[in-house]
Amino acid sequence: MSRARRLPRPLHPVAWWVWALGLAVAASRTTNPLLTGLVIAVAAVVVARRRPDAPWAAGFRMFLVLGLTVVAIRVVLRALLDGSADGHVLFTLPEVPLPEAAAGIRLGGPVTAEGLLAALYDGLRLAALIVCFGAASSLADPKRLLKHLPGALHELGVAATVAVAVAPQVVVSAGRVRRAHRLRGATVHRRHVLRALAFPVLEDALERSVALAAAMDARGYGRRAAVPASWRRATAVCTLAGLAGICVGTYGTLDATAPRALGLPVLAAGAALAAAGLLLAGRRVRRSIYRPEPWLAPEWGVAACGVLAAAVLVTSGATDALHPPLQPLTWPSLPPGPTVALLVAAAPGWIAPPPERTPAPADTAPATPAGRRAREVAAA
Amino acid sequence: MIRYERVSLTYPGAPAPVLAGVDLEVPEGELCVVVGPTGCGKSTLLGLVNGHVPHFTGGDLAGCVRVAGRDTRTHPPRELAELVGVVRQDPASGFVTETVEEELAYGMELRAVPPAVMRTRVEETLDLLGLADLRSRPLRTLSGGQAQRVAIGAALTARPRVLVCDEPTSALDPTAAEEVLAALTRLVDDLGLTVLVAEHRLERVAQYADAVVALARPAGAPGPVRVEHGPPGPVLAAAAHVPPVVELARLAGWEPPPLSVRDARRRAGPLRTALAGRAPRAAAAAAAGPARLIATGVTVRHGHVVAVRGADLRLHAGEVVALMGRNGSGKSSLLWALQGSGPRAAGDVRVGGDGRAGGADPARLDPVARRRVVTLVPQHPADLLYLDSVAAECTRADADAGAAPGTAAAILDRLAPGIDPHHHPRDLSEGQRLALAIAVQLAGAPGVVLLDEPTRGLDYGAKSRLGAVVRELAADGAAVLVATHDVEFAARTVGRVVVMAGGEIVADGQARAILCGSPAFAPQVAKVLDPEPWLHVGEVAAALATAAPAEGAGAR
Numbered sequence A: 001m002s003r004a005r006r007l008p009r010p011l012h013p014v015a016w017w018v019w020a021l022g023l024a025v026a027a028s029r030t031t032n033p034l035l036t037g038l039v040i041a042v043a044a045v046v047v048a049r050r051r052p053d054a055p056w057a058a059g060f061r062m063f064l065v066l067g068l069t070v071v072a073i074r075v076v077l078r079a080l081l082d083g084s085a086d087g088h089v090l091f092t093l094p095e096v097p098l099p100e101a102a103a104g105i106r107l108g109g110p111v112t113a114e115g116l117l118a119a120l121y122d123g124l125r126l127a128a129l130i131v132c133f134g135a136a137s138s139l140a141d142p143k144r145l146l147k148h149l150p151g152a153l154h155e156l157g158v159a160a161t162v163a164v165a166v167a168p169q170v171v172v173s174a175g176r177v178r179r180a181h182r183l184r185g186a187t188v189h190r191r192h193v194l195r196a197l198a199f200p201v202l203e204d205a206l207e208r209s210v211a212l213a214a215a216m217d218a219r220g221y222g223r224r225a226a227v228p229a230s231w232r233r234a235t236a237v238c239t240l241a242g243l244a245g246i247c248v249g250t251y252g253t254l255d256a257t258a259p260r261a262l263g264l265p266v267l268a269a270g271a272a273l274a275a276a277g278l279l280l281a282g283r284r285v286r287r288s289i290y291r292p293e294p295w296l297a298p299e300w301g302v303a304a305c306g307v308l309a310a311a312v313l314v315t316s317g318a319t320d321a322l323h324p325p326l327q328p329l330t331w332p333s334l335p336p337g338p339t340v341a342l343l344v345a346a347a348p349g350w351i352a353p354p355p356e357r358t359p360a361p362a363d364t365a366p367a368t369p370a371g372r373r374a375r376e377v378a379a380a
Numbered sequence B: 001m002i003r004y005e006r007v008s009l010t011y012p013g014a015p016a017p018v019l020a021g022v023d024l025e026v027p028e029g030e031l032c033v034v035v036g037p038t039g040c041g042k043s044t045l046l047g048l049v050n051g052h053v054p055h056f057t058g059g060d061l062a063g064c065v066r067v068a069g070r071d072t073r074t075h076p077p078r079e080l081a082e083l084v085g086v087v088r089q090d091p092a093s094g095f096v097t098e099t100v101e102e103e104l105a106y107g108m109e110l111r112a113v114p115p116a117v118m119r120t121r122v123e124e125t126l127d128l129l130g131l132a133d134l135r136s137r138p139l140r141t142l143s144g145g146q147a148q149r150v151a152i153g154a155a156l157t158a159r160p161r162v163l164v165c166d167e168p169t170s171a172l173d174p175t176a177a178e179e180v181l182a183a184l185t186r187l188v189d190d191l192g193l194t195v196l197v198a199e200h201r202l203e204r205v206a207q208y209a210d211a212v213v214a215l216a217r218p219a220g221a222p223g224p225v226r227v228e229h230g231p232p233g234p235v236l237a238a239a240a241h242v243p244p245v246v247e248l249a250r251l252a253g254w255e256p257p258p259l260s261v262r263d264a265r266r267r268a269g270p271l272r273t274a275l276a277g278r279a280p281r282a283a284a285a286a287a288a289g290p291a292r293l294i295a296t297g298v299t300v301r302h303g304h305v306v307a308v309r310g311a312d313l314r315l316h317a318g319e320v321v322a323l324m325g326r327n328g329s330g331k332s333s334l335l336w337a338l339q340g341s342g343p344r345a346a347g348d349v350r351v352g353g354d355g356r357a358g359g360a361d362p363a364r365l366d367p368v369a370r371r372r373v374v375t376l377v378p379q380h381p382a383d384l385l386y387l388d389s390v391a392a393e394c395t396r397a398d399a400d401a402g403a404a405p406g407t408a409a410a411i412l413d414r415l416a417p418g419i420d421p422h423h424h425p426r427d428l429s430e431g432q433r434l435a436l437a438i439a440v441q442l443a444g445a446p447g448v449v450l451l452d453e454p455t456r457g458l459d460y461g462a463k464s465r466l467g468a469v470v471r472e473l474a475a476d477g478a479a480v481l482v483a484t485h486d487v488e489f490a491a492r493t494v495g496r497v498v499v500m501a502g503g504e505i506v507a508d509g510q511a512r513a514i515l516c517g518s519p520a521f522a523p524q525v526a527k528v529l530d531p532e533p534w535l536h537v538g539e540v541a542a543a544l545a546t547a548a549p550a551e552g553a554g555a556r
Helices: A002-006 A014-029 A033-050 A055-081 A113-139 A142-147 A151-183 A192-219 A231-252 A264-282 A295-315 A336-342 A368-378 B042-047 B052-056 B098-112 B117-129 B144-156 B174-191 B202-208 B233-238 B244-253 B261-267 B269-275 B329-337 B367-371 B389-401 B407-415 B430-442 B460-475 B487-493 B511-517 B523-530 B537-546 B549-553
Strands: A089-096 A106-112 B002-010 B019-026 B031-037 B060-067 B084-087 B162-166 B194-198 B211-215 B226-232 B291-302 B305-316 B318-323 B346-351 B374-377 B448-452 B481-485 B496-501 B505-510
Touching: A014 A033, A014 A113, A014 A142, A014 A295, A014 A336, A033 A055, A033 A113, A033 A336, A055 A106, A055 A113, A089 A113, A106 A113, A142 A151, A151 A264, A151 B367, A192 B052, A192 B084, A231 A264, A295 A336, B019 B042, B019 B226, B031 B174, B031 B202, B042 B052, B042 B162, B042 B194, B052 B060, B084 B144, B098 B117, B098 B144, B117 B144, B117 B174, B144 B162, B144 B174, B162 B174, B174 B194, B174 B202, B174 B511, B202 B233, B202 B244, B211 B233, B211 B487, B226 B233, B233 B244, B244 B261, B244 B523, B244 B537, B261 B269, B261 B523, B269 B523, B269 B537, B291 B329, B305 B329, B305 B346, B305 B481, B305 B496, B305 B505, B318 B329, B318 B460, B318 B487, B329 B346, B329 B374, B329 B448, B329 B481, B367 B374, B367 B389, B374 B430, B389 B407, B389 B430, B407 B430, B407 B460, B430 B448, B430 B460, B430 B523, B448 B460, B460 B481, B460 B487, B487 B511, B487 B523, B496 B511, B505 B511, B523 B537
Parallel strands: B031 B194, B031 B211, B084 B162, B162 B194, B318 B481, B318 B496, B374 B448, B448 B481
Antiparallel strands: A089 A106, B002 B019, B002 B060, B211 B226, B291 B305, B291 B346, B496 B505
């Protein structure tokens, strides 16, 4: 068993996303830079150990850069627009006088350590969220994840996949049309410029989508299993009642004057009804998954690691350890419970089965030389 | 297997039905080829099989089509998916997933086939179509032939009993087309699949066909399309557009006409003796005029890929040159670099000099001046057009080129007579749109004309008109370079052939020498009459006509 678990195979995408969501929830509960930094480090370690070498998995570095950019932007903006002058002034920027209308906003002026740290903590938390998302999308193919959507949302998932694939093609056809116009000479009238470019591109995109729709239709997309009319009515009733329940429940929880019974209980009932409606609707869509990933012990382990981290940080409450105070300035400390929980969240780097490494495919040249030789022999 | 019962179809807003009273039966296990000129309803006839017409396209269907007993009026395409597989001209436009394996499985996923069954069927299909090496390749990295085989595989994994292919090879080079057709015929033999295939280039498929359905519009009358169905020999013997080997058979009086080169060769002994020693007349006087375009060491790079590597080329006034080679061998890149608006990493191009020296580098000219010396009609002619009527496009082209009003319209009329000038360019047929694009580009009477794959999607009639116009241009003193996959078109039209492979020019010489020298590029007539280098039936007919009549009869 344990040996089978070590065989390289892709982990179930849902497991990776549960883990990453748990980590993200944990990161959102704290501003302690040591803990958010730990979240980023944990995500990076797991990605480094378990990232498959597929094209969609190459984006993690981009997410790291994006996170750093967010931190930098927050800190710089805070330095420029620091509102409060109380605290430890680090340095003073020249102040730009603003008109009366912008009263309350100050550009430049003294920059305090408290202000910068607050921006840094906030930025780090945001960066941690971004990195968690990046980790999930480079560990599990987002398209494989879409396949695990409930049946009723299947067509939505396909639409999303197709839209993502079509976007680069529009760019390509725009380039082609622009080049074609250069062939005609640069005399496209100013009035016609937009039309000359947009029409052929739109036409191309439309033709492409119609062709794709026809192809998908011919392959059986949109088939409906025969379902008795009573089922269909039940589906509609469940979904509508569920949505109404969710609306009323949300209102009840947000409005303090509403009776308590209108709050959480109605919300929960509405959500349950809507889920039932979704399940019922899913019965009309019959489909299967090619090479489905099994859900075995490693999947349970990976998902549990994420859930544990989230649970520990959520239940820890708003202590000083999770939100290090800035007035007065104190060193952030590492609270033992959350630290251990986050360190455990790095375990997927070891308990998840390693990804398959496809041997670099020997570039299969089209078999024309051999074929042609054979024909030449035949013709001779 | 497929039964058309008194089928008539009228598209919404159309004055007359496309098909009227068609009765047709395609039995199980037959490879049936549908032939006919553009716009005569081939695609409609094919689309009816899986319900694409009228469920998807709209239109008024009278009569009924049954596939394995199922009526397409009551079954939309998605419910016929397990019965009818569809393969289109451009395989990439129908791909839903990213990799070969997923694409093969997609149709089965939709039909909720159990994963274990799916797995075995994908493996079988990979082997059947020779795709095993490509299983995890991203679809966009495939060559044309590979992509088309994946599309066929994707249709096959659903275990259909009928396969409908609408011009599956028209975007492919000869080798890739052969690859796809070989796969198709193997399927018919191995699986007993019923295949209905529409194809313009009959010479490629006629020999594999069990039956032919010929659609023909009666000349001069806008009446309904005539549909003939029967074994390929007799139907083709009577058809208006036939492959060269059948034309040769008509000339030599072989009855019934052979359909493959092999059959024709076995009958051609007497014809070969009759023609012996009558060396084909030299084609157009080659390299007669001064050089219109001189390119030396042209190199084109796209990022890390070298598309063209040090190409040297001279085009002379009055000659038509074909540029041939596999898909992706750098033909388009070379044309764009020669025209001057495409990228060029190194090398020199001179256009418009008279003979040895002078001339301008088109890349340095401004676009308006450039189009007066060298013009290019790109692969997608629709990209050039953006105004809302044919007349407006022609007027604009005259103004842009500084030509006399009416020049473009006159060229258009010669290329494709009878186009309503008030039509929107988008409503034209593929061939008509190409004609309009050519007319627009030729309005400036440039000395060098470059055409990128102009024969794609054209029927025999449109192709021979295009050939006539191209030769006329050359006769008026222009140099014409045509990138094409169409061997028979090249054999009839050009005097010189340039072959590219891997970005390099590997052969450049007389059409006769190059086309007859390579089995992949040889036209059918050359294969039948080998070793004498005849290119097309016209030459043979001319030679026989000049021979003594008695000898001509001896060809029988």
